Amino acid sequence: MSPRYANVSEREQEPPSLAISTVIFALRPDPDTGNLTLWLPLVRRIRQPYLDLWALPGGPLRPTESLQDAAARNLQETTALAPRYLEQLYAFGGPDRSPSPRVVSIVYWALVQPDEAALARQDENVAWFRADRVGTLAFDHNQIVEYALWRLRNKLEYGTVAYAFLGSTFTLAQVREVYEAVLGRALDPANFRRQLQSSVHIEPTDEYLQGGRHRPPRLYRYTGPDPRENSFPSQR
Amino acid sequence: MSPRYANVSEREQEPPSLAISTVIFALRPDPDTGNLTLWLPLVRRIRQPYLDLWALPGGPLRPTESLQDAAARNLQETTALAPRYLEQLYAFGGPDRSPSPRVVSIVYWALVQPDEAALARQDENVAWFRADRVGTLAFDHNQIVEYALWRLRNKLEYGTVAYAFLGSTFTLAQVREVYEAVLGRALDPANFRRQLQSSVHIEPTDEYLQGGRHRPPRLYRYTGPDPRENSFPSQR
Numbered sequence: 001m002s003p004r005y006a007n008v009s010e011r012e013q014e015p016p017s018l019a020i021s022t023v024i025f026a027l028r029p030d031p032d033t034g035n036l037t038l039w040l041p042l043v044r045r046i047r048q049p050y051l052d053l054w055a056l057p058g059g060p061l062r063p064t065e066s067l068q069d070a071a072a073r074n075l076q077e078t079t080a081l082a083p084r085y086l087e088q089l090y091a092f093g094g095p096d097r098s099p100s101p102r103v104v105s106i107v108y109w110a111l112v113q114p115d116e117a118a119l120a121r122q123d124e125n126v127a128w129f130r131a132d133r134v135g136t137l138a139f140d141h142n143q144i145v146e147y148a149l150w151r152l153r154n155k156l157e158y159g160t161v162a163y164a165f166l167g168s169t170f171t172l173a174q175v176r177e178v179y180e181a182v183l184g185r186a187l188d189p190a191n192f193r194r195q196l197q198s199s200v201h202i203e204p205t206d207e208y209l210q211g212g213r214h215r216p217p218r219l220y221r222y223t224g225p226d227p228r229e230n231s232f233p234s235q236r
Numbered sequence: 237m238s239p240r241y242a243n244v245s246e247r248e249q250e251p252p253s254l255a256i257s258t259v260i261f262a263l264r265p266d267p268d269t270g271n272l273t274l275w276l277p278l279v280r281r282i283r284q285p286y287l288d289l290w291a292l293p294g295g296p297l298r299p300t301e302s303l304q305d306a307a308a309r310n311l312q313e314t315t316a317l318a319p320r321y322l323e324q325l326y327a328f329g330g331p332d333r334s335p336s337p338r339v340v341s342i343v344y345w346a347l348v349q350p351d352e353a354a355l356a357r358q359d360e361n362v363a364w365f366r367a368d369r370v371g372t373l374a375f376d377h378n379q380i381v382e383y384a385l386w387r388l389r390n391k392l393e394y395g396t397v398a399y400a401f402l403g404s405t406f407t408l409a410q411v412r413e414v415y416e417a418v419l420g421r422a423l424d425p426a427n428f429r430r431q432l433q434s435s436v437h438i439e440p441t442d443e444y445l446q447g448g449r450h451r452p453p454r455l456y457r458y459t460g461p462d463p464r465e466n467s468f469p470s471q472r
Contacts, residue, residue, distance in 0.1 A: 016297060018252050018329075018340055061252060067329040067340070091327045091342045093254075093303040104254055104303070106327045106340070 014101035016093065020070040021058030021141075023089065023109040023148040024079065025131065026117035027165050027181050036181045038131040038152075040145070041079050041120060049099050050138030054129070056145075058105065071108035080121040083110035085164045089148060097140040109148055111164040132184060152182055163201075163222035171209050171217040172196055250337035252329065256306040257294030257377075259325065259345040259384040260315065261367065262353035263401050263417050272417045274367040274388075276381070277315050277356060285335050286374030290365070292381075294341065307344035316357040319346035321400045325384060333376040345384055347400040368420060388418055399437075399458035407445050407453040408432055 023040060030037045042054040057078035061070045067088065075081055086108055093104035112120075122128065129135075134145055155161035162178040163170075176192045196202065201224030208216040259276060266273045278290040293314035297306045303324065311317050322344055329340035348356075358364065365371075370381055391397035398414040399406075412428045432438065437460030444452040 016254050018254060061329070061340075063338075064331050066331065067327060088326060090324060091303060093297070093342070095300050095302065102299075104297075104340075104342070106329070106342075 016102040016104045018061055019058055019103050019105045020061055020067060020074055021056040021105045021107045021144065022071050022075050022086075023056060023107060023145060024075065024081065024083065024112055025109065025148070025152065025165075026112040026120075026128075027114055027178060028117060028128065030130070036177045038149075038181045038184075039117075039128045040131050040134070041122075041126060041128050042134065042137070043078050044125040044127075045138050046125065053136065053138040054127075054134065055138035056107075056141050057126075067106055068108070071106075075108075075110060078121075078126055080119065081110070081112060081116060083112045083116055085111040089151065090144075092140065092144060094140070103139075105144075107144055107148075109151075111152075111161070113165055113167060115167070156182055163224070166222075169205055169207060169219040169221050171219060173217060175202075175220075252338040252340045254297055255294055255339050255341045256297055256303060256310055257292040257341045257343045257380065258307050258311050258322075259292060259343060259381060260311065260317065260319065260348055261345065261384070261388065261401075262348040262356075262364075263350055263414060264353060264364065266366070272413045274385075274417045274420075275353075275364045276367050276370070277358075277362060277364050278370065278373070279314050280361040280363075281374050282361065289372065289374040290363075290370070291374035292343075292377050293362075303342055304344070307342075311344075311346060314357075314362055316355065317346070317348060317352060319348045319352055321347040325387065326380075328376065328380060330376070339375075341380075343380055343384075345387075347388075347397070349401055349403060351403070392418055399460070402458075405441055405443060405455040405457050407455060409453060411438075411456075 026039050027036045028039045029035065041057065043057045045051055045053050045055050057074055059070075059074050059077075061067065062073075065073065068086070071088075072082065072086060075083065075086070089107045089109040091104060091106045093102065095102055097103070097105075120128070131145065131149060134142065136142065137145070152161065156179060161182075162175050165178050166174055172193050173189070175196060176187055176189060179192070180187055201222060202220045203223055205219045205221050207219040209219060210216070262275050263272045264275045265271065277293065279293045281287055281289050281291050293310055295306075295310050295313075297303065298309075301309065304322070307324075308318065308322060311319065311322070325343045325345040327340060327342045329338065331338055333339070333341075356364070367381065367385060370378065372378065373381070388397065392415060397418075398411050401414050402410055408429050409425070411432060412423055412425060415428070416423055437458060438456045439459055441455045441457050443455040445455060446452070
């Protein structure tokens, strides 16, 4: 039975098909304010449905690859990125999320450090958007982005996620910038610093941030659990 | 093309099919020691492949139901349970996890309170097993159970999961029993009590456990975040 000739109730009976999508979050300076904000790359649809709308990078699963490998390949093909932090986020499969037959999307997410994000490809069909200004996306991708943002904010509470965006050492001000970018609001520096220093998951190093400043800030190191909460060590 | 007549390379080209499975954890007293231990219900396979082996409850997705609804229906049909705590765990879809064509399983998990678990159906094809003594299961279901146990133990660190197994009020000893059942080892009562009382997520009530004891223990209440970390409020 070809989907082309099927009527609505016949299409409802077709088995769902499967796709892999990725949400890639990176911190980048806002061009207007210079503050770090949260960005993600989107891909322009070059066919129907949703022709010309922006969508999350994604595609079908190839016969011999794992779900994680499919996500990594998709990411590589669309953005030229190979993020260290890539894990399964959620499977979306509501019956109304796409024109039938139903597509179930297994969504992976990547948290990308600034040095990695700088390597991303951009062209007329791949562009970076501020996470809070993506406009109307194809399919239910607005909901997926909203869900990913919600999960990201929840992860802040566990005190591990910020370090996925930072290098192996960082200043306390850099951690605050990550929190501010993810939460979308300014935080009091003194309060934040106090709270962070009482966290068990970071410790001071003997190093200081390089640069031309009179009193360079101290660098810290993350010592907590792997922030990829979902991934079995053998799946990494 | 019927899978029955396809050769290996043809089967590899078939699109993956989709199934929903559920892991249902409940605390039950061990019949030998009386200690609370972690149990899960399994279903006997009554057809090939893996005829007669035990497997996680599950089945296909119906055309008009959401993934979560399919998980709840499967659970209801096999065990007669309707758990309050049911959320998506992970999607398993490696190319070698089942005889081809590939099946991608979206696994939900339920944490069931003792009063709910007592209502579960059991017959010759549905039985409860201690989570650490399930034997050899069909498909990759041993790996899925192992993954679910790993996630469950990780959730203990966040200090929220124990309350999914308990009622709205509980004694500190009951919380320790949950930790002991999930971790599979005894904990020092005095140390545990001290750590727990410094947690921000529980507070004492003015009530005491009913029963015939001389000094009935105080009941506490959980005040932290919803332990379902994965589920968007609108998905609950």
